[in-house]
Amino acid sequence: MNKLKVFAILCLLTATTYAGGYRVSTQSNRQLAMGHTGVAVMSSADVLFFNPAGLVHLENKLNISAGGFGVFSDVNYQNRETGAFAETDSLMGTPFYLYGSYAVSDKFAVGLGIYTPYGSNVTWPTDWEGSHLVNEIELQAIFIQPTISYQLFENVSLGVGAMIAVGSVDFNRNASRSLTDEQGNRSNVSISDSGVTGIGWNAGIMFTPNDNLSIGFNYRSLIDIESEDGEATFSNFPNSPLVPANGVQGFTATLPLPAEATLGVAYKMDKWLFALDYNRAFWSEYENLDIVFADGSESINPREYNDASTYRVGVQYMATESLTLRGGWYFDESPVQSGLFAPETPRNDSVGYTAGFSYNFSPRFSIDASFLYLRFKEVTESYDAYADPGASPSPFSGTYKSRALIPGIGITYSM
Amino acid sequence: MKMKKQFKYIALFAATAVMISCENEFDESIEEGGVYTAGEADFSKFVTVGNSLTSGFADNALYREGQLNSFPLILSEQFALVGGGEFNQPLVDDNLGGLLFNGTQITNNRLVLTANAMGPVGPSVLAGTPSTDIANVFTGPINNFGVPGAKSFHLGLPGYGNPGGIPAGTANPYYVRFASSPNATVIGDAAAANGTFFTLWIGNNDILSYATSGGSGVDQNAANNINPATYSSNDITDDAVFASVYSEYVTALTANGAKGALINIPDVTSIPFFTTVPALALNPADPAFGSQIPLLNQLYGGLNSIFTAFGQPDRAIQFTTTAANGLVVRDNDLADLSANPAFVSALVPLVQGVGTAAGLQLSTPQATALANVLAPQFGQIRQATANDLVTFPAASLLGGNNQALFATLTGAGLPVEIAGALSANGVTFPLGDNFVLDQQEQASVTAAQTAYNNTIAALAQANGLALVDARAALQQVAQGGVAFNGGVLTSTYASGGAFSLDAVHPTPRGYAFTANTIIDAINATYGSDLPKVDIGQYKSVQPSNNIQ
Numbered sequence: 001m002n003k004l005k006v007f008a009i010l011c012l013l014t015a016t017t018y019a020g021g022y023r024v025s026t027q028s029n030r031q032l033a034m035g036h037t038g039v040a041v042m043s044s045a046d047v048l049f050f051n052p053a054g055l056v057h058l059e060n061k062l063n064i065s066a067g068g069f070g071v072f073s074d075v076n077y078q079n080r081e082t083g084a085f086a087e088t089d090s091l092m093g094t095p096f097y098l099y100g101s102y103a104v105s106d107k108f109a110v111g112l113g114i115y116t117p118y119g120s121n122v123t124w125p126t127d128w129e130g131s132h133l134v135n136e137i138e139l140q141a142i143f144i145q146p147t148i149s150y151q152l153f154e155n156v157s158l159g160v161g162a163m164i165a166v167g168s169v170d171f172n173r174n175a176s177r178s179l180t181d182e183q184g185n186r187s188n189v190s191i192s193d194s195g196v197t198g199i200g201w202n203a204g205i206m207f208t209p210n211d212n213l214s215i216g217f218n219y220r221s222l223i224d225i226e227s228e229d230g231e232a233t234f235s236n237f238p239n240s241p242l243v244p245a246n247g248v249q250g251f252t253a254t255l256p257l258p259a260e261a262t263l264g265v266a267y268k269m270d271k272w273l274f275a276l277d278y279n280r281a282f283w284s285e286y287e288n289l290d291i292v293f294a295d296g297s298e299s300i301n302p303r304e305y306n307d308a309s310t311y312r313v314g315v316q317y318m319a320t321e322s323l324t325l326r327g328g329w330y331f332d333e334s335p336v337q338s339g340l341f342a343p344e345t346p347r348n349d350s351v352g353y354t355a356g357f358s359y360n361f362s363p364r365f366s367i368d369a370s371f372l373y374l375r376f377k378e379v380t381e382s383y384d385a386y387a388d389p390g391a392s393p394s395p396f397s398g399t400y401k402s403r404a405l406i407p408g409i410g411i412t413y414s415m
Numbered sequence: 416m417k418m419k420k421q422f423k424y425i426a427l428f429a430a431t432a433v434m435i436s437c438e439n440e441f442d443e444s445i446e447e448g449g450v451y452t453a454g455e456a457d458f459s460k461f462v463t464v465g466n467s468l469t470s471g472f473a474d475n476a477l478y479r480e481g482q483l484n485s486f487p488l489i490l491s492e493q494f495a496l497v498g499g500g501e502f503n504q505p506l507v508d509d510n511l512g513g514l515l516f517n518g519t520q521i522t523n524n525r526l527v528l529t530a531n532a533m534g535p536v537g538p539s540v541l542a543g544t545p546s547t548d549i550a551n552v553f554t555g556p557i558n559n560f561g562v563p564g565a566k567s568f569h570l571g572l573p574g575y576g577n578p579g580g581i582p583a584g585t586a587n588p589y590y591v592r593f594a595s596s597p598n599a600t601v602i603g604d605a606a607a608a609n610g611t612f613f614t615l616w617i618g619n620n621d622i623l624s625y626a627t628s629g630g631s632g633v634d635q636n637a638a639n640n641i642n643p644a645t646y647s648s649n650d651i652t653d654d655a656v657f658a659s660v661y662s663e664y665v666t667a668l669t670a671n672g673a674k675g676a677l678i679n680i681p682d683v684t685s686i687p688f689f690t691t692v693p694a695l696a697l698n699p700a701d702p703a704f705g706s707q708i709p710l711l712n713q714l715y716g717g718l719n720s721i722f723t724a725f726g727q728p729d730r731a732i733q734f735t736t737t738a739a740n741g742l743v744v745r746d747n748d749l750a751d752l753s754a755n756p757a758f759v760s761a762l763v764p765l766v767q768g769v770g771t772a773a774g775l776q777l778s779t780p781q782a783t784a785l786a787n788v789l790a791p792q793f794g795q796i797r798q799a800t801a802n803d804l805v806t807f808p809a810a811s812l813l814g815g816n817n818q819a820l821f822a823t824l825t826g827a828g829l830p831v832e833i834a835g836a837l838s839a840n841g842v843t844f845p846l847g848d849n850f851v852l853d854q855q856e857q858a859s860v861t862a863a864q865t866a867y868n869n870t871i872a873a874l875a876q877a878n879g880l881a882l883v884d885a886r887a888a889l890q891q892v893a894q895g896g897v898a899f900n901g902g903v904l905t906s907t908y909a910s911g912g913a914f915s916l917d918a919v920h921p922t923p924r925g926y927a928f929t930a931n932t933i934i935d936a937i938n939a940t941y942g943s944d945l946p947k948v949d950i951g952q953y954k955s956v957q958p959s960n961n962i963q
Contacts, residue, residue, distance in 0.1 A: 074439050076439055076440070078445045079445075079949075080445075080946070081946060082947065083492075083493055083496045083945075083948075085444075085446045177901070177951055177952050178923070178951075178952060178953060178954035178955070179954065180480070180954060182541060182961055238959045238961075239960050240528075240529075240958035240960055241530050241960070242528075242530045242534070243958060378441060378442060388951070391901050393901070394900045394901030394951050399441060401439055401441050403439040
């Protein structure tokens with residue numbers, strides 16, 4: 001474990017960090033180690049997130065699991081035409097989860113989960129080449145999910161949960177590609193809001209035809225995070241009626257946390273467990289990021305995301321009585337359209353390689369560790385929907401290379 | 416044994432994690448120097464020499480933001496991609512731009528664009544007390560030897576950086592700030608910096624100050640004067656003087672084998688200083704002017720007869736209601752008729768006629784007194800033609816009255832409307848000769864410019880240096896503009912993006928365009944592969960109402 005620590009510190013020093021996109025699949029150390037499969041896997045209270053129908057299948061009366069991750073990631077940008085280059089220096093993202101389940105009877109279980117499925121930390125160098133699109137963004141949504149699970153038939157269980165999302169956003173960017181105040185400081189706009197809530201639901205079904213095979217399906221609804229009480233801060237604008245005045249005002253904006261559906265299968269064979277998940281995220285909900293300021297001015301930012309699929313594979317092997325090893329792989333299709341590739345979520349298709357293990361200190365208590373290496377292919381893309389005030393569109397283009405390293409650690413307790 | 420096995424697994428896991436940990440690089444990384452090439456040039460030390468254009472001067476001042484967007488600085492950032500080193504400039508202390516000399520302000524702060532609720536209004540001087548005192552000589556390494564105001568022969572002039580010469584005007588305050596010693600020369604300091612690559616852009620002011628002063632200096636080519644020590648500031652430098660000093664500078668800068676780029680002299684007609692105010696500025700559709708046309712034609716009709724009587728029919732002035740009319744201008748090349756008493760006498764009936772038309776009966780003594788006032792005003796005037804260039808400062812006069820004349824006329828009892836009509840700038844009160852570059856003066860400028868550019872081209876050729884055709888590039892900006900990512904760069908004042916509010920010097924965006932033009936020439940000459948910047952990332956004029 002010391003080596004892991006050393007590694008983490010090394011990367012803090014030498015690499016920069018970033019969390020790609022704003023859906024972050026880190027809702028369980030055990031499942032992340034298996035390519036973040038899990039809609040048909042019932043090994044801990046973590047299934048509350050993956051498929052609430054699985055809760056009733058847990059062997060113990062009480063199951064608790066908790067864990068967290070460090071998202072170390074970086075994005076490199078360069079433009080062959082101009083020679084410009086930049087690298088993010090983002091804060092470490094720290095997604096976490098906490099699940100508890102209680103079996104009221106053989107057929108009925110209840111649970112509560114707290115987890116962070118959405119988040120993004122991207123910090124570009126201030127006033128970098130694309131600062132008119134983003135200098136810095138920090139998004140987070142914490143979900144609280146009370147859940148019930150019921151064994152309907154011998155082979156079929158159902159689960160349903162309410163999702164209460166609490167979101168926060170901090171976003172800073174320059175007002176245009178070149179406007180400055182009289183001292184030469186770039187004019188800039190920040191928006192900030194926290195404690196924004198939204199409500200949604202999820203439901204799952206688990207089919208277990210025999211002891212070795214399980215098939216699960218889960219649907220999570222759309223939640224719109226509607227920001228209405230935040231503050232927009234205009235800074236470093238020159239004193240001129242031609243440009244907005246400095247100061248603080250209100251704003252409204254809506255950020256969708258899209259619905260998603262997952263279908264998966266798990267198969268147990270001796271010491272082995274294999275899992276496959278297919279996930280479809282309905283990102284087409286995310287059409288624009290429109291910020292309307294209290295003074296009536298607007299910032300319209302087309303996104304026009306596409307629905308996107310993720311394909312996940314995971315495997316688990318009981319190496320010894322106390323050590324379980326896991327590995328996995330997934331392919332994550334980007335929802336971002338060509339020509340609308342914004343550096344605030346510079347997300348193209350990615351491939352995740354995962355590994356991890358659990359060590360049981362006792363039959364009740366184990367430590368779970370995981371590691372995700374998320375690799376994005378080098379991509380040359382542009383964001384074409386930007387224009388300086390009163391000017392023609394000026395596409396922001398370049399080549400991006402992203403990567404994320406996400407180590408995680410957690411505990412599982414049952415009795 | 417069991418623990419050992421487990422430890423192995425854990426170690427394997429950790430090792431994998433560390434192995435894939437710390438690299439996230441492009442296949443061809445710009446940052447790592449894997450993309451561009453320097454060709455035959457060595458950009459490790461870049462030294463640049465010239466005038467205001469090299470220094471980053473803009474908006475009638477040298478201020479920090481201008482310097483940080485100077486074309487040499489932009490070049491140095493691109494050179495850095497192929498091994499270019501540090502690039503140091505003698506940065507001024509603030510973003511205001513005014514200079515002090517021993518605590519007393521000697522140059523103005525920069526211009527900013529004022530606006531009201533309706534939109535932009537015009538240029539004004541930015542408020543604030545500047546802190547750059549030229550008595551505090553800049554120390555430390557310098558790569559940018561651009562000296563605002565320098566003419567070609569100044570770069571080799573000992574004492575040009577001597578603070579003792581400031582009061583007498585023999586020294587340049589900008590060079591005083593960073594001269595290596597009071598008796599140093601700009602070219603000597605630049606050569607001592609021992610660059611591996613240089614740019615030289617000098618000669619603009621050798622014609623420009625003549626042109627911006629409406630040709631009020633002496634064309635030393637015509638005067639055949641090859642002694643620059645005798646030149647006044649608005650003179651055109653003799654071609655041979657230019658050729659001689661320019662050649663010395665190239666020799667000095669290439670003595671160590673350095674490569675470089677020579678930049679030629681753009682046309683004065685490429686800058687908004689000469690294109691913003693049209694010579695045919697009087698529009699009959701403008702009610703303030705259009706309504707005056709009958710009265711004006713009556714006045715000038717009478718005057719035209721007098722011009723004819725005095726053998727000067729060419730000076731005839733007439734306004735039409737169907738097209739733009741030429742401004743009325745004073746031309747020092749014309750004989751001044753007001754020196755002739757007969758001209759004054761001839762004006763008397765004309766003055767009486769105008770009075771009658773306005774319902775005012777003027778006695779002969781009254782009319783004679785007014786004729787005496789008006790004779791100097793009309794004695795040396797003509798109507799501008801499309802071939803004249805009117806300078807930018809005339810813009811602030813047009814539409815207004817000459818206040819001194821207006822006061823005299825109303826004092827003599829003329830009604831306000833008539834006094835106003837007779838003192839309207841550019842209509843009845845002629846624009847001064849210093850606001851107009853006439854055809855002959857333009858020919859002097861063009862002849863010198865052509866000679867300088869021939870010298871520059873020949874020296875570039877002879878020394879294997881890149882020749883930057885700034886003249887052609889700026890012509891393109893002025894004639895239709897140059898498209899960029901986000902718009903079209905034109906030389907239209909304030910809104911065109913290329914020129915700062917002084918109507919002569921580029922904006923940062925204009926300087927970025929200049930840098931791109933130079934990069935093209937360098938790439939073509941030395942086989943390098945330097946990328947050009949996105950000029951849309953550089954700012955245009957500064958809006959602000961923080962004015963003095």
